[in-house]
Amino acid sequence: MVADLVLLGMAATAVCVGCLVPNRWLPPLPNDKFLHFASFAVLAILALRVAEGRIEALSWLLGLLVAGWLIECLQGALVPDRRFCWRDIAANTAGIVFAAIATQLVVPIF
Known part of the structure; x- marks a missing residue:
């Protein structure tokens, strides 16, 4: 569990820095x-591995959605040659939803 949490933190840091x-x-x-989709799918899978129970799993997934939007x-607002893009948010969301469905098919969490 601790290793999964550390891996999640490292992955989240890499995604934030890259973005x-x-x-x-x-x-x-x-x-x-595709990079947005894959990055957030990996983050969602790691978050679901850390989550204990349905409410916590849903909280992690909602947190990832908010993080992608943020x-x-x-x-x-801050990066000179980057801009807000709704399609990036859609790709992030699709990755999160894909991971939630895929993990549900492998190991039911909900």
């Missing part, structure tokens, strides 16, 4: 929306 640095600092990205807002 909040200027584009010129990043290598060319082949498909930005990251987009911060990009538009």
